[in-house]
Amino acid sequence: xxxxxxxxxxxxxxxxxxxxxxxxxxxxxxxxxxxxxxxxxxxxxxxxxxxxxxxxxxxxxxxxxxxxxxxxxxxxxxxxxxxxxxxxxxxxxxxxxxxxxxxxxxxxxxxxxxxxxxxxxxxxxxxxxxxxxxxxxxxxxxxxxxxxxxxxxxxxxxxxxxxxxxxxxxxxxxxxxxxxxxxxxxxxxxxxxxxxxxxxxxxxxxxxxxxxxxxxxxxxxxxxxxxxxxxxxxxxxxxxxxxxxxxxxxxxxxxxxxxxxxxxxxxxxxxxxxxxxxxxxxxxxxxxxxxxxxxxxxxxxxxxxxxxxxxxxxxxxxxxxxxxxxxxxxxxxxxxxxxxxxxxxxxxxxxxxxxxxxxxxxxxxxxxxxxxxxxxxxxxxxxxxxxxxxxxxxxxxxxxxxxxxxxxxxxxxxxxxxxxxxxxxxxxxxxxxxxxxxxxxxxxxxxxxxxxxxxxxxxxxxxxx
Amino acid sequence: xxxxxxxxxxxxxxxxxxxxxxxxxxxxxxxxxxxxxxxxxxxxxxxxxxxxxxxxxxxxxxxxxxxxxxxxxxxxxxxxxxxxxxxxxxxxxxxxxxxxxxxxxxxxxxxxxxxxxxxxxxxxxxxxxxxxxxxxxxxxxxxxxxxxxxxxxxxxxxxxxxxxxxxxxxxxxxxxxxxxxxxxxxxxxxxxxxxxxxxxxxxxxxxxx
Numbered sequence: 001x002x003x004x005x006x007x008x009x010x011x012x013x014x015x016x017x018x019x020x021x022x023x024x025x026x027x028x029x030x031x032x033x034x035x036x037x038x039x040x041x042x043x044x045x046x047x048x049x050x051x052x053x054x055x056x057x058x059x060x061x062x063x064x065x066x067x068x069x070x071x072x073x074x075x076x077x078x079x080x081x082x083x084x085x086x087x088x089x090x091x092x093x094x095x096x097x098x099x100x101x102x103x104x105x106x107x108x109x110x111x112x113x114x115x116x117x118x119x120x121x122x123x124x125x126x127x128x129x130x131x132x133x134x135x136x137x138x139x140x141x142x143x144x145x146x147x148x149x150x151x152x153x154x155x156x157x158x159x160x161x162x163x164x165x166x167x168x169x170x171x172x173x174x175x176x177x178x179x180x181x182x183x184x185x186x187x188x189x190x191x192x193x194x195x196x197x198x199x200x201x202x203x204x205x206x207x208x209x210x211x212x213x214x215x216x217x218x219x220x221x222x223x224x225x226x227x228x229x230x231x232x233x234x235x236x237x238x239x240x241x242x243x244x245x246x247x248x249x250x251x252x253x254x255x256x257x258x259x260x261x262x263x264x265x266x267x268x269x270x271x272x273x274x275x276x277x278x279x280x281x282x283x284x285x286x287x288x289x290x291x292x293x294x295x296x297x298x299x300x301x302x303x304x305x306x307x308x309x310x311x312x313x314x315x316x317x318x319x320x321x322x323x324x325x326x327x328x329x330x331x332x333x334x335x336x337x338x339x340x341x342x343x344x345x346x347x348x349x350x351x352x353x354x355x356x357x358x359x360x361x362x363x364x365x366x367x368x369x370x371x372x373x374x375x376x377x378x379x380x381x382x383x384x385x386x387x388x389x390x391x392x393x394x395x396x397x398x399x400x401x402x403x404x405x406x407x408x409x410x411x412x413x414x415x416x417x418x419x420x421x422x423x424x425x426x427x428x429x430x431x432x433x434x435x436x437x438x439x440x441x442x443x444x445x446x447x448x449x450x451x452x453x454x455x456x457x458x459x460x461x462x463x464x465x
Numbered sequence: 466x467x468x469x470x471x472x473x474x475x476x477x478x479x480x481x482x483x484x485x486x487x488x489x490x491x492x493x494x495x496x497x498x499x500x501x502x503x504x505x506x507x508x509x510x511x512x513x514x515x516x517x518x519x520x521x522x523x524x525x526x527x528x529x530x531x532x533x534x535x536x537x538x539x540x541x542x543x544x545x546x547x548x549x550x551x552x553x554x555x556x557x558x559x560x561x562x563x564x565x566x567x568x569x570x571x572x573x574x575x576x577x578x579x580x581x582x583x584x585x586x587x588x589x590x591x592x593x594x595x596x597x598x599x600x601x602x603x604x605x606x607x608x609x610x611x612x613x614x615x616x617x618x619x620x621x622x623x624x625x626x627x628x629x630x631x632x633x634x635x636x637x638x639x640x641x642x643x644x645x646x647x648x649x650x651x652x653x654x655x656x657x658x659x660x661x662x663x664x665x666x667x668x669x670x671x672x673x674x
């Protein structure tokens with residue numbers, strides 16, 4: 001019987017079977033300032049030390065301010081404690097840190113691929129649920145809690161129960177003006193927020209092969225919203241071209257050896273998947289969420305669904321709670337819902353391709369009066385690249401704030417938030433209650449839809465501008 | 466440092482909060498995570514639901530934990546996909562600090578589940594139907610208390626009804642014995658080192674820096 005891509009990487013890292021868990025070797029551990037300091041200090045308090053420090057990277061992203069000219073200070077008075085504790089612990093342990101001011105700093109899931117830290121076939125963990133983003137490179141990458149991060153730091157392995165194999169095949173092609181973010185929201189609406197639970201997802205099919213690497217990251221990123229263990233896309237020519245020459249990618253003879261191995265990393269033709277789902281890419285339209293769970297998503301040109309239309313995936317109570325929180329009525333057209341703010345950023349959609357897509361919509365236009373619009377590039381490298389292309393000016397001339405890189409207002413960890421009950425169209429991944437601020441009403445959408453909505457002052461389809 | 470303790474039995478007040486997809490932002494919003502320790506989180510637990518004014522800490526009388534009979538809750542009866550979203554372990558630390566020692570739900574997010582096991586908080590999986598039955602009984606009982614026997618895999622209600630559940634051996638042993646996972650894993654040091662040596666020969670580029 002054939003093996004899946006996931007099975008192959010699992011077998012390569014299997015140290016020992018222990019009943020219903022396996023000791024799995026961990027190749028890369030990424031830490032950030034919100035929990036990295038806690039994990040490293042807890043490790044030290046237990047009289048243990050980091051095993052294999054060369055596999056560990058620290059990045060400032062969760063709490064750091066994103067205002068221009070930032071320091072260690074944040075809107076939240078104690079934010080600097082997180083930053084300084086983490087910095088001290090990284091120094092004490094000899095961990096490579098991409099600190100504030102380092103040109104490599106940025107959101108961990110943007111930076112790691114950009115620097116070539118994640119590679120096909122590696123196991124990579126971080127105390128962040130969106131670590132699955134990095135499966136787009138063909139790695140087995142998943143999010144853990146900070147105790148698990150501490151476990152991996154101390155032992156080099158984790159105790160993991162093997163998830164089921166799930167294949168999501170996406171056939172056909174995305175239509176003109178339809179993005180991978182729309183595909184991700186479409187899949188969430190189809191499968192629900194628990195639709196990937198207990199599963200290692202492999203995305204495949206012609207629509208996936210057609211995606212560029214950054215778009216693949218957006219898709220794998222949203223697997224966290226399916227409650228999946230992880231998501232992966234088999235490495236191909238695009239992956240290999242993407243990694244070539246990156247600072248932490250192999251070089252010389254090691255590159256050749258690595259590339260030969262990477263090319264073997266794919267599911268066998270006769271591999272058995274526990275679950276198999278097929279999605280038709282041509283049926284995907286620009287999407288937007290209307291509730292307080294990412295599964296509460298519909299085509300932008302539709303109306304807020306009646307309960308009967310979504311009854312298969314949720315209870316009447318959670319449907320109604322979502323609508324009440326969002327202050328929306330069943331049957332209201334989604335297009336034209338007035339917004340107070342627009343946000344482009346986060347590990348989902350803040351890469352250079354995202355900023356280019358938004359800039360194409362914004363060029364020569366102005367953000368509607370009264371709309372607060374913010375763009376936070378995913379990394380300092382993305383920011384520099386955008387500035388080299390003049391994209392920063394397009395954003396600024398349209399009326400967007402142009403920020404330093406970080407997780408920022410995706411979840412206001414540093415204390416900055418939108419106004420109470422503000423309605424925000426956001427290129428992020430979670431429209432949870434209070435996520436972006438107290439009572440903030442988040443509509444998830446693609447960068448192009450966010451840009452078009454910022455111009456219109458209401459949810460808007462970029463294809464119609 | 467950890468809050469782990471051996472926990473063969475959880476016995477106490479059970480609060481029904483049976484909603485789908487209760488995410489960790491709901492359990493503890495980001496702005497309630499203010500310190501670089503695992504403490505000081507209990508007042509932020511369910512802040513968005515528990516308070517009508519979060520900054521003033523004005524209690525929302527409709528929220529279950531603000532009702533006197535559930536205020537001492539040790540057990541939460543939850544809905545499917547409990548603990549979805551952010552990996553923040555603060556969600557489990559906040560629940561634990563409040564006094565919660567078990568969550569009974571039809572399903573859990575995997576990261577949240579793992580965080581529970583590492584912090585002596587029992588995630589018990591039970592069908593939606595059974596949870597609805599137990600919630601109904603708890604709501605009408607004089608004393609809304611349950612017993613969760615992690616050794617016998619059984620939940621006992623005030624009326625004496627028993628509901629069996631299944632939990633894999635690994636998490637059960639961790640909870641019942643209060644094991645330190647790192648200590649257990651380090652007993653396999655030899656296998657870990659041998660694997661590393663083998664793998665470094667097979668995939669040298671992963672180890673080069």
